[in-house]
Amino acid sequence: MDKVWIIVRREFLNRVQKKSFLIATILLPLIFPSIIALLVYFSQEQKKNALPQVIHYVDEGDFIDPKPLSDDFDLRKFDGGIDDAKKAFSHSNDFGLLYIPPLKLSDPKGIQLFTKQSPSPSVLSKLESEIETQIRSAKLLVYDIPQHILDSLNSTSTKIESIKVSESGREESNNADVLFGIGMTGGILIYIFIFMYGSQIMQGVIEEKTSKVVEIIISTVRPFQLMMGKIIGLAAVGLLQFSIWIVLITVLSSVVLNYFGFEIPQKELTEQTVNAIPADQLNGPSIEIIRALAEINVVYVIGHFLFYFVGGYLLYGALFAAVGSAVDSPAEAQQFIFPITIPMLISYFALFLFILDDPYGPISVWLSIIPFTSPIAMMGRVGFGVPLWQSILSMVCLVIGFTFTTWIAARIYRIGILMHGSKVNYRVLAKWFMMKA
Amino acid sequence: MEALTTKGIYKHYSNHTALDDVSISIPEQSIYGLLGPNGAGKTTLIRIINQIITADQGEIFLGSETLGPKHIGTIGYLPEERGLYKKLKVGEQLVYFAQLRGLSKEEAFRQTGYWVDKLNIKEWWGKKVEDLSKGMAQKVQFISTVMHKPKLIILDEPFSGFDPVNANLIQNEILELRECGSTIIFSTHRMETVEQLCDHIALIHKGKKILEGSKKSVKQGFRNNTYSVIHRGQFTEKPKHALTVKTRQVGDELLDTTLQISEGSSNDLLAELIELTEVHRFEEQVPDMHEIFIQLVKEEPHG
Numbered sequence: 082m083d084k085v086w087i088i089v090r091r092e093f094l095n096r097v098q099k100k101s102f103l104i105a106t107i108l109l110p111l112i113f114p115s116i117i118a119l120l121v122y123f124s125q126e127q128k129k130n131a132l133p134q135v136i137h138y139v140d141e142g143d144f145i146d147p148k149p150l151s152d153d154f155d156l157r158k159f160d161g162g163i164d165d166a167k168k169a170f171s172h173s174n175d176f177g178l179l180y181i182p183p184l185k186l187s188d189p190k191g192i193q194l195f196t197k198q199s200p201s202p203s204v205l206s207k208l209e210s211e212i213e214t215q216i217r218s219a220k221l222l223v224y225d226i227p228q229h230i231l232d233s234l235n236s237t238s239t240k241i242e243s244i245k246v247s248e249s250g251r252e253e254s255n256n257a258d259v260l261f262g263i264g265m266t267g268g269i270l271i272y273i274f275i276f277m278y279g280s281q282i283m284q285g286v287i288e289e290k291t292s293k294v295v296e297i298i299i300s301t302v303r304p305f306q307l308m309m310g311k312i313i314g315l316a317a318v319g320l321l322q323f324s325i326w327i328v329l330i331t332v333l334s335s336v337v338l339n340y341f342g343f344e345i346p347q348k349e350l351t352e353q354t355v356n357a358i359p360a361d362q363l364n365g366p367s368i369e370i371i372r373a374l375a376e377i378n379v380v381y382v383i384g385h386f387l388f389y390f391v392g393g394y395l396l397y398g399a400l401f402a403a404v405g406s407a408v409d410s411p412a413e414a415q416q417f418i419f420p421i422t423i424p425m426l427i428s429y430f431a432l433f434l435f436i437l438d439d440p441y442g443p444i445s446v447w448l449s450i451i452p453f454t455s456p457i458a459m460m461g462r463v464g465f466g467v468p469l470w471q472s473i474l475s476m477v478c479l480v481i482g483f484t485f486t487t488w489i490a491a492r493i494y495r496i497g498i499l500m501h502g503s504k505v506n507y508r509v510l511a512k513w514f515m516m517k518a
Numbered sequence: 519m520e521a522l523t524t525k526g527i528y529k530h531y532s533n534h535t536a537l538d539d540v541s542i543s544i545p546e547q548s549i550y551g552l553l554g555p556n557g558a559g560k561t562t563l564i565r566i567i568n569q570i571i572t573a574d575q576g577e578i579f580l581g582s583e584t585l586g587p588k589h590i591g592t593i594g595y596l597p598e599e600r601g602l603y604k605k606l607k608v609g610e611q612l613v614y615f616a617q618l619r620g621l622s623k624e625e626a627f628r629q630t631g632y633w634v635d636k637l638n639i640k641e642w643w644g645k646k647v648e649d650l651s652k653g654m655a656q657k658v659q660f661i662s663t664v665m666h667k668p669k670l671i672i673l674d675e676p677f678s679g680f681d682p683v684n685a686n687l688i689q690n691e692i693l694e695l696r697e698c699g700s701t702i703i704f705s706t707h708r709m710e711t712v713e714q715l716c717d718h719i720a721l722i723h724k725g726k727k728i729l730e731g732s733k734k735s736v737k738q739g740f741r742n743n744t745y746s747v748i749h750r751g752q753f754t755e756k757p758k759h760a761l762t763v764k765t766r767q768v769g770d771e772l773l774d775t776t777l778q779i780s781e782g783s784s785n786d787l788l789a790e791l792i793e794l795t796e797v798h799r800f801e802e803q804v805p806d807m808h809e810i811f812i813q814l815v816k817e818e819p820h821g
Contacts, residue, residue, distance in 0.1 A: 084618060087614070087617045087618060088618075091614050095603075095605070095606065288603075288604075289601075289603075292601045292602065292603065292604060293597065293599040293600065293601030294601035294602055294603055295601070296570065296595075296597040296599065296601060297595065297597060297601060297615065297662065298618065299570045300568040300569065300570050300590070300593070300595045301590050301615075301618040301619055301620075302618060499565075499570065499571070512532070
């Protein structure tokens with residue numbers, strides 16, 4: 082057993098001492114937030130500096146108020162028929178021409194927008210809501226409803242605070258967005274980790290095999306020990322890397338939040354005051370998020386994350402090692418990698434399609450129990466709370482799962498690493514698997 | 519006392535038999551040549567002795583003990599296909615291999631330090647293997663084979679890749695290791711090295727051991743009453759006691775004739791030859807390993 086430890090140590094040091102590890106570990110948490118920050122910054126700048134889009138309109142029914150509610154548009158009335166307007170528009174550089182026929186308020190139809198470039202869906206829907214608002218105002222006037230009643234109707238807004246009651250009667254407030262975020266982040270992290278480190282295991286095995294160094298190692302340790310040493314060594318590297326990332330991201334984000342901290346609430350404050358929201362609802366959503374974050378059982382979530390993180394990695398890592406042992410080059414490995422990635426992809430897409438949407442649905446439950454999909458699928462559910470029996474069943478299945486894949490992988494690996502130049506297909510793998518020691 | 523004995527080793531693969539009832543015994547402190555053409559089964563046997571693969575049948579004894587995992591530290595192995603971690607530094611690599619052979623970290627450092635000194639490669643300690651020449655890497659590999667003072671050293675084609683100077687250096691190290699009590703198994707098909715170094719040999723052909731013994735006794739067994747005579751002037755008539763195999767000119771006036779005795783002793787032949795020509799030298803021709811090898815391997819036609 083201490084030989085496995087020697088191999089684990091060597092594999093760990095090999096990777097950690099590389100410059101590329103240092104660069105990836107330190108730079109990645111800086112690069113991604115910087116890119117996101119830059120994009121957000123530019124898009125906001127663009128919005129701030131963007132001039133309202135000029136839209137000419139021909140209003141045959143004459144009920145459009147040229148002062149729009151949103152400052153995205155600059156509505157200009159065109160005096161004349163639509164045919165003249167089209168002619169004039171074709172010579173201008175303006176954004177669009179809106180044609181509003183005489184409207185029946187009960188059934189407003191036939192509005193057309195002429196543009197030179199296809200408008201984006203968001204522009205179109207903004208314009209639609211603009212006109213809908215105006216039509217609604219017109220209707221209200223027709224129905225003779227006074228303005229103050231109208232204002233009171235318009236400012237109707239409420240928010241449901243979701244509180245989960247456990248059997249012991251403990252109450253936890255939930256915020257679906259926060260739980261969604263936790264599930265998504267956890268799932269993506271596990272997905273990336275398995276792929277990144279799985280392919281590193283595979284490359285390491287291929288390198289040992291093609292450089293023939295494996296013959297010397299195997300004369301001192303059993304193939305299984307070498308395989309496990311590599312898998313465990315890389316797991317340690319991965320855990321170290323993620324710990325560093327989490328620390329760096331936490332520190333960075335708290336620094337950033339402190340820096341911008343004064344701006345955000347003030348802006349919200351002004352906006353909300355303008356919209357005349359009652360004072361007791363001030364900052365409601367953000368308070369709720371903070372409370373939800375505080376009430377999430379951190380130990381429970383992180384414990385699950387670590388278990389599925391390591392379990393999923395062991396399950397797939399062994400398979401990647403087996404593939405590496407069977408082939409002579411990474412290119413040859415493609416045909417075997419593909420079937421391994423299918424359950425990963427299924428659980429990844431299922432995470433976004435069903436699991437986060439309906440964490441207690443039957444598909445979600447089963448995907449979170451089947452060991453090949455559970456590491457990613459369970460991350461989508463863990464924030465919402467998983468019944469104890471499902472948790473235990475899933476974990477037991479995962480342990481059985483990675484024991485099983487490790488057993489299969491080891492049987493292929495012990496033969497594969499000493500085979501060179503043979504053309505390998507699934508039948509050959511099966512034969513190696515069946516070979517007695 | 520035997521350093522290593524194998525008894526009735528069989529190894530079958532799905533479409534051929536790699537080893538078929540191979541029993542060899544390797545005397546202690548000998549240099550034992552394991553010979554055979556390509557694909558004869560030498561590497562399979564070596565892998566079995568190294569516990570890389572297991573035999574289907576048969577027993578292996580190291581001294582008086584059955585070979586097992588605890589013997590890993592007493593065996594040194596230089597595979598034919600050399601392999602080192604390219605990205606790893608020489609020192610780290612040697613210490614790693616020494617630890618895998620069971621040395622403690624301190625001992626691993628001490629032994630590898632001793633050997634890099636001895637083979638004059640101390641300045642490569644911090645270099646990556648990918649930056650070394652082929653010969654340098656071979657030296658590193660050799661050190662990794664012997665640094666843990668193995669009692670049994672298995673060398674598969676140890677001199678390939680070495681220039682003559684370094685080959686000589688390694689050869690002296692091998693002899694020195696033998697003096698210190700190690701037994702050396704030598705797998706090669708270079709007969710000149712066998713001629714120079716080996717005390718004992720075994721010849722494996724198509725998975726079967728077809729010859730084993732001390733080099734001397736093997737050669738004795740292949741004597742075929744052939745003598746070489748250096749003489750001045752043609753024979754005046756054909757010798758009665760022997761058949762002339764071939765004659766060739768050596769120097770300006772001398773001839774070298776190979777004769778195979780057909781009746782009587784070498785003395786009878788010599789006496790007759792003195793009558794026929796002026797004899798300068800008369801010597802028995804003992805077959806060299808090269809000839810024995812070719813003769814044995816050719817006997818069975820390839821199928």
